[in-house]
Amino acid sequence: QIGGHLEAMDPVLALPVVELCLPRLEQLDTADATDLLADLRRFALHNRHLSVFEFALLKRVEQQIRPLPPVLQRHALEDRAQPVAVLVHALLAHGSHDPDALPEHYHRLMRTHWVDPPPLPVLGADPLATLDRALRPLRALDAGGQRKLLALCARTVESDGVLHIREYELLRVIAGLLACPLPLLQGVNPA
DSSP states (O other), X not given: OHHHHHHHSOGGGHHHHHHHHHHHHTTSOHHHHHHHHHHHHHXXXXXXXXXXXXXXXXXXXXXXXXXXXXXXXXXXXXXXXXXXXXXXXXXXXXXXXXXXXXXXXXXXXXXXXXXXXXXXXXXXXXXXXXHHHHHHHHTTBOHHHHHHHHHHHHHHHHTTSBOOHHHHHHHHHHHHXXXXXXXXXXXXXXX
């Protein structure tokens, strides 16, 4: 019965429904948690393509049931220009911007924190894997850096005036990684 309701549900609600189940997953023992993650990865990669939703689902479940070790040294946002550059480019690439205008939007957004931002990074053949690698050093941001990063992510997502599901899902992963609430977004959800 529940499966039928879930299949008929608006895709916008998919990740929030998963997040409602996350506290229950914390009760799994280590072996069951490892098996669950392996099964989820196998299902997600069954078609040899990882969608943004699948990436977000895997990251959120992994963040919940396999917490990372505590961060011993915190850093300011300004010390993490390169991973932030990848993150901003990835968010822009999943929006509605004209691909030719991405460098202009990227530099405008990055100049809010860096006078001389790094060049527009290359996301490569597997942009989600590149994003995943860039997210790791961002765990070590200090509280001020976390707030600035989430604000920058919100401005990036809002920069085209349209809130796409894939942008929202990536933002949920970032907020989960930082253990911060999701920022309020001012966007229009496309029909």
